[in-house]
Amino acid sequence: MKIKVCGITTVEQLQTLQELGVDYAGMIFYDKSKRFAGDKLEDERPLVNALDIARVGVFVNTEMDVVQKAIQDYSLTAVQLHGDETDAFCLDLMDKVQVIKVFRVAGQKDIDGLVAPFQEVCHYFLFDTDTAAYGGSGQQFDWRVLECAGINKPFFLSGGIGLEDVEKLKTFHHPYLYAVDVNSRFEIAPGIKDMNKVAHFIKQLNA
Numbered sequence: 001m002k003i004k005v006c007g008i009t010t011v012e013q014l015q016t017l018q019e020l021g022v023d024y025a026g027m028i029f030y031d032k033s034k035r036f037a038g039d040k041l042e043d044e045r046p047l048v049n050a051l052d053i054a055r056v057g058v059f060v061n062t063e064m065d066v067v068q069k070a071i072q073d074y075s076l077t078a079v080q081l082h083g084d085e086t087d088a089f090c091l092d093l094m095d096k097v098q099v100i101k102v103f104r105v106a107g108q109k110d111i112d113g114l115v116a117p118f119q120e121v122c123h124y125f126l127f128d129t130d131t132a133a134y135g136g137s138g139q140q141f142d143w144r145v146l147e148c149a150g151i152n153k154p155f156f157l158s159g160g161i162g163l164e165d166v167e168k169l170k171t172f173h174h175p176y177l178y179a180v181d182v183n184s185r186f187e188i189a190p191g192i193k194d195m196n197k198v199a200h201f202i203k204q205l206n207a
């Protein structure tokens with residue numbers, strides 16, 4: 001299973017994730033997030049772009065030109081669309097970058113209905129817990145709703161996943177589970193991860 005660590009705001013932490021073998025690093029370009037990376041990494045772009053780790057830009061209802069500029073500026077591997085972006089918006093990006101469309105799960109069972117319009121216009125799905133802040137809540141949803149759905153695209157599992165969830169992750173089997181996405185439960189402070197905890201998570205997950 002691939003691993004994404006989201007909400008990174010320093011070059012040093014990006015470097016450490018790369019050294020730890022993390023597959024994806026998420027940088028949040030949503031200025032209402034306490035993990036907003038735009039102002040912190042702007043001057044560090046040459047260093048960020050020299051790294052090998054796949055970089056995911058996280059956006060919430062951002063204008064297309066702003067998303068496209070960030071793709072260029074930060075050599076993004078993928079964009080993670082966390083808001084109410086349309087299928088047409090996703091489609092416009094598909095030939096430029098990998099598109100991860102987020103679905104915010106709020107106890108509803110109709111996952112099939114949620115994902116249907118995006119089936120052909122993204123590379124991956126990501127399932128996160130629905131909250132007013134859009135993401136980074138530290139809250140988990142009931143993963144069983146995914147087992148009942150007819151998902152047939154690789155997806156990231158997200159929302160409140162912590163070190164204590166390793167065993168649960170190992171027993172959650174879904175043919176399209178592609179990656180696990182972690183964030184606030186690994187933080188020392190907003191936007192700053194406890195890298196020992198991340199390392200421990202990776203080790204436990206691979207044990």
Ligand SMILES: O=C(O)c1ccccc1NCC(=O)[C@H](O)[C@H](O)COP(=O)(O)O
Nearest residue numbers: 006033134135136137138159160183184
């Ligand atoms: O983390 C944020 O502050 C955030 C704000 C707005 C949209 C998305 C955000 N994070 C995106 C992520 O991919 C998080 O990893 C995901 O929401 C899970 O976070 P957590 O529940 O803290 O593990």
